[in-house]
Amino acid sequence: MKLMRDPRMKTIDRMAFALTLILVGVVGRILLFKYANFETVLVVSLLAGALLGRVYALVVPIVTMAISDALIYLLGFGGQFGIVAILGISLFTWTGFLFVGLMGTRLKGKVITVTKSIALITGTGLIATLIYDIWTTLGFWYFLRPHTLESLTHVYAMLAPFTVYHLMSSLMFIPLIGTIFTYVHENGIPQLNIAPIAGKSDEENGFTEACPALPSSSQRHPSSLPAWSPSPGGPSSWPPTSSPSP
16 A cells, blocks of 8 residues: 555645644643653654645644643743743744654655655654754753853753653654554545444344244144144143153
């Protein structure tokens, strides 16, 4: 089966697809906020570019980050940074995800097998993860640390374990979420074709009776009773009134 081709989705379908990506990105970011660098925004940004194209590669990351940032600060998870630092770091974070989405557009229109499709998306996602971390760490240093070479070196040295966590997040979420969305993009949502059974006869539903139903005892006629023939040594009348003598 071929994947990654554009099936000429209608505008309403593309919008619904993009909204679902945004929902996954927002919910994943909120639920995983306390786990360092485990997030779903990168994968939905990458898929928006790879499956929907350049416009959605810009729209999906921006809307996802706008909604999730608003929820994070409303829920009190935003920390104690000043407004200048928050806006500055957000600038680097948002543009980082925009770059990931634009990287995804390089995959749009690729026609390869299922396994290679997911492998290509995952490989691109890992490269995008490294670039994203390098870029956003630069913003963190610029707005929160002294502007010295020693400070910059220290910040990037501290980045190493967090980048490992981010790569693990990409290795986990890109194949999982990517496989689901790539399949739906290519084939649509699977439909269950279950015909209603109630109100149909047995013949219409493909069932036949193994034997005819027996009438109730009140409907039985004496002539319909089975004939009885005496067994050797048994009584000669029906029904028997006593047991035969030994």
